[in-house]
Amino acid sequence: MTDGETPRPDIPDAVVDLIRGADWITVFSGAGMSAESGIATFRDAQAGGRSQAALWDRFDPAELATPEAWDRDPALVWGWYRWRAGHVRTAQPNAGHHALADLGANRTVMVVTQNVDDLHERAGSDVISHLHGSLFAPRCSVCGTPYEGVDALPDDRPRDDSTFDPRVPPPTCRRCGGSVRPGVVWFGEALPESDWQRADQAFRASEAIIVVGTSGIVYPAAALPERAVRAGIPVIEFNPAPSALSEVATHSLRLSAAQGLPALLRALD
Template sequence: MNSHPVDPVLVDVARAARRVVVFSGAGMSAESGVPTFRDAQTGLWAQFDPTELATPEAWDRDSGLVWAWYQWRTGLVRRVQPHAGHRAVADWASRTQLSVVTQNVDDLHERAGSDVVAHLHGSLFSPRCSRCGAAHPTDGGVDTEPTGPLAPPSCESCGGAVRPGVVWFGEALPEDAWTRAVAAVETCDLMVVVGTSAVVHPAAELPILAARTGATVVEINPEATDLSRHISHTWRTTAATGLPALVDAIGGDR
């Protein structure tokens, strides 16, 4: 039993909810030890601005360098584990209709047992051909930090270079993922926004959409964000602490 106190009002709201969306961001993954976008800049990568490695232009300029950086990031993710917050979401989903929408490109929700409705910014574990878009099997990244470029694999369908399966700066979100996310948000009665500053658009528009369509929106974040003033409830705690406490609190009477 989790002893972290939960606002009784929040418990009542969560207990009554029949369609829940959990919307997660980088703060949730960071608690598992996943380096944030900029924190993954060590060794060779310290000389690069990450925004210069995560663009179509960077890929066109030096695909081997970009592939090496993402292989390093993929390996970092593979070596960490889901935390109690990830597991609590999966537990909650076993009791009620719950959809996970995430801005994170890792697979921690899935490894904790959740089905993810939408990876809005793609996934490190879904590489695809840069030419024809065909999916390519992931090899799980590399264990040691590359000291230079790594040649991307070739597409099994057309021979094109395989690229990371993430959304780069300047690219649109995957249309199918965005459609699934909007559908889940428009029909939910509770949205829990956890570990995100909600400043990256268009993903940041989803909590506002939920509020406009009548859902209760709860923010779990240790710090105030731009979203805080627009929503129903804010809880200044972290994902790994708050989510297990909330799920424990609502669990007995469902």
């Protein structure tokens, strides 16, 4: 952020006081957290526009992120997730990710994310729970053994439709020979039990919750901040647009991750 023309958003004193007084904070992030890093939100994933992204336009993301899609065409699904992983590798954490890492310098900040990218980790935050899995934790589709050493990322050079083959055959499990699948939670699948337990414990143990860039409509994840409010734990929302959580949050700020979180850090100084 340059100073000058860019207005510096104000953080209400009540929010600053809540965060200043909290030694244990849980951050709950969704797609809006990574939007300013150029990672498309799920609904925007078809917007594309650069190199292979445009060529993926003809596929509906909602039909690639299901167990049925995997059963029908594993190489297509694997190819899509390899492409997404490659896209994330070329992206960088934004000012919001860095501000959260800085917030953890002198208090305990536990990050629970619905994002499948690794931008919180690369900014230096402790992520205790990836509620919807991770692009970087593939596992065997048969026996569940984690798969190490994903091969080189797919070639992302621009090319025309006639030569683009989106399919990448998935590797095989070294233990049982089954196909290795993406380590993400698909539509219709349960959340990973251990990640859910850690998220649940973090929310219960916190003195304040910061919710960033999540629509608040994907259950059961959305139940976590709602339950915190009912338990009397202050919930502060950062979201440029009103969400399903805005009505129940203790404070709801119309600011993006990269605007609002650095402003909060400055206000704490």
